[in-house]
Amino acid sequence: MKENRSYEIKEKVTNTFLKTVSAFANYGGGTIQFGISDDGRIIGIDNPKAVCLDIENRINDSIRPIPSYQLTIDDRTRIITLKVEAGQFKPYYYKTKAYKRNDTATIEVDRVELNRLILEGEGRSFDALPAKNQQLSFSVLENKMREMLSIAKLSQDVLKTIGLVDVNGQYNNAAALLADHNDFPGIDCARFGETIDIIRDRETFDRESILKQFDDALELYRKYYQYDVIDGSVRKTIQQIPEKAYREALANALVHRTWDTRAQIRVSMYDDRVEIVSPGGLPEGMTQDEYLRGQVSLLRNPVIGNVFFRLHLIESFGTGVRRMNQAYNGSETKPIYSFSTNTITVTLPVVQTVEHMTPDERQLYQVLSTVGKSSSAIAAQSGFSKRKTLQLLKALIYRGIVRKIGNGRGTKYIAQKDDGLTDH
Incomplete structure (x- = not known):
């Protein structure tokens, strides 16, 4: 298995894994396996029970707050698996810094992301924070409320009811965004x-x-x-x-x-x-x-x-x-x-019905389904040459009618009928 955002391998135990523990606890959880070389060979860990205790001590001594995790040993391969759960009390720091995964690398979070982690750990959202500008007007919002909800005047009580004013009478960022003028990007x-x-x-x-x-x-x-x-x-x-x-x-x-x-x-x-x-x-x-x-x-x-x-x-x-x-x-x-x-x-x-397709496109589309087919299979069933099939598929993909999945010899094509998920 290759490394990714939620999986990392280590040949041996060094303190670098603690950054990844911080990253997994901050963002979605993940797994670290010890005893596997960078090229994927199984090396195993000598005296894995003692090493597990060492890992546990390092986490408990170095990560604050201490995240939830589990350690297991494969007796046959002597691989140690550390599973770190996504934490509820973010951010999780290693040596006063919080980390995240960037593809297969572990990097320190920037100030903006650290602020987000702090808010998430406190159960708050950015739009509920006090606004920098407290001199706000709401004619656009008032007109919308009058039109949609028959509210004649946008009073302070109404603003409190819809959550734009806190108990101290301060406007929050949501109020700033809904105000007639704001300094946020548009x-x-x-x-x-x-x-x-x-x-x-x-x-x-x-x-x-x-x-x-x-x-x-x-x-x-x-x-x-x-x-x-x-x-x-x-x-x-x-x-x-x-x-x-x-x-x-x-x-x-x-x-x-x-x-x-x-x-x-x-x-x-x-x-x-x-x-x-x-x-x-x-x-x-x-x-x-x-x-x-x-x-x-x-x-x-x-x-x-x-x-x-x-x-x-x-x-x-x-x-x-x-x-x-x-x-x-x-x-x-x-x-x-x-x-x-x-x-x-x-x-x-742009909306396309079967009537908007050329006769060749319609003929090719009819052999497609939501089950992936190779271009060779599509060519055989449609009666077109491989080259023409690929040209037609390219045109239909561009218009969002067909979706390409996989790559190389495993490339398949399906009719874009349901969820619209792309492979990015």
């Missing part, structure tokens, strides 16, 4: 031409309420992906990309992003798709599968989430992905979700 929107070198339109929405940013970015979407047609005496609005999906993706980006960094939400608009990149990866404790299936709702910004829920900008917590996928019912293209340590990207393709 939404950077760009409409591209045939290539990314051609920018047809550029709008940056910032220094205004995130509710106003939401409305502004929605209007820009409508400018490029909606148009009216006359069918007899009826005017119909055609949505090239479902507005429901775009609204949900944009609202999720505002609610779930990290607000303690200066990065903007990026909305990139192309002829065939919109990409929305939100700063901050998945919340700690949430897996990609849980995110995609809406099984768990871990709000990074619960105060903002509550306001968006009250204003019906999000329907309910944890259902955003399902709602985006439902908006593409009947389309051969589906939303695509990709993840990195610091971002979540949602790609919303």
Whole structure:
């Protein structure tokens, strides 16, 4: 087994493993195995029972607070396995420093991440912290509350009820973000031409309420992906990309992003798709599968989430992905979700039905399913040459109709029908 973010191997016991213990306790837990060389050969540990006691003493003497962990010995191979659980009382320090895993390396966390760990350990969120600026106005929020909830005036009691004011009468960061003016990063929107070198339109929405940013970015979407047609005496609005999906993706980006960094939400608009990149990866404790299936709702910004829920900008917590996928019912293209340590990207393709495909694309698509098939198998079943099959697959992948999984000889292709998970 190769090393990764949650697994490390050590040939012998040195104090360097204590940094990784700190990292695992701070971020999701993990396993360290002693007695395996860097090239994966099993070496084993001499006198493993005594070494286990040594490991235990080193952890108890060096990590603060002491994390939960288990030590086991494989009697046959003499490999020692140390399993470290994700801790509840973060941050976990080794020699006054907190660590995290960066792929297969263990590195010290920076000041921003350390502050996040401290908040997480205290059960608090960034949006609930006191705002630096206490001179705030809320005309945009008041108008929204009047429109959606029939609240005539946004009094201090209402602000307390929706969580924007603490018991001492101080505004929090959520209030600052919802205020008419703020100093947080906003939404950077760009409409591209045939290539990314051609920018047809550029709008940056910032220094205004995130509710106003939401409305502004929605209007820009409508400018490029909606148009009216006359069918007899009826005017119909055609949505090239479902507005429901775009609204949900944009609202999720505002609610779930990290607000303690200066990065903007990026909305990139192309002829065939919109990409929305939100700063901050998945919340700690949430897996990609849980995110995609809406099984768990871990709000990074619960105060903002509550306001968006009250204003019906999000329907309910944890259902955003399902709602985006439902908006593409009947389309051969589906939303695509990709993840990195610091971002979540949602790609919303232009709606494509079977009627929008060329005859060759339709013929090839009909032999695909949600079970992966090799290009050779697809070529054989469709009757196309290998070269033509690969050309058609490339076009369908680009439009989000087909997904490529694996690499090399293990490459498979599946119809993009369900969850939209990409392998990033």
